[in-house]
Amino acid sequence: MVTIVVLRFTGRIPVDAFEKRTMTLDSSQLAWTITIFVVVLIILGLLLFLGRRWKLTKDRERAESLRQSAAADELRARENEAAAARAEAEAKQAEVDAEHLREAARNQADEAEAARSRAQEQTMKAESLDPDVEAETSGRQRTDATGAPEDQLGDPGQPGRGRMSPEERDPRDGGAAGN
16 A cells, blocks of 8 residues: 655645554644754764764774884884895805905915925935935935835834844845845
C-alpha cells in the first residue's frame, strides 16, 4: 500500500498510514518536528565537522611523527655514509701503509743482499790473504793450520777417524788410509 500525504492550506496535514488511519498535524507539531529535524541535522553536521577536524588533527600528528622518523632515518643515513667514508679512508690509508711496508721490506731485502755481498767479498778477500788457504786450478780449497785440505780431515767425534798426520796419508787413495 501507498502512503499518501496531502497538504491542506489550513495548516493541517493528513497522513494516510498502513492501517488506513489518517493523522493530521497542527502547526505547533509541525514546528517541533521541523525543529527536531533541524537540530538533528545540526548535531550531525557538528559531528561530521568535529570528526573531520579530529581526523585532520590526527593526520597532522601522524605526519609530524613520520617527519621526525624521516629526519632520524636521514641522520642515521648520514652517519652510515660518514662511517663508510671513514672506513674507505682507513682502507686507503692501510693500502698506503702496506705500500710503505712493502717498500721498506724491499729496501731491507736490498740492504741484506748488499750486506751478504759485502760479507762474501770480505770472505774472499780474507781467503786470499790467509796463508793457510791454497789456490787450486779449479778454485780455492780450505786447509787447516798444518796445511792439510779440509776434505782429508777426519771426524774427531768418531774413534779412529781423527786427524791424520802427513805420514799416515796415502797419496794413492787421497789420504784415506788408516780409516
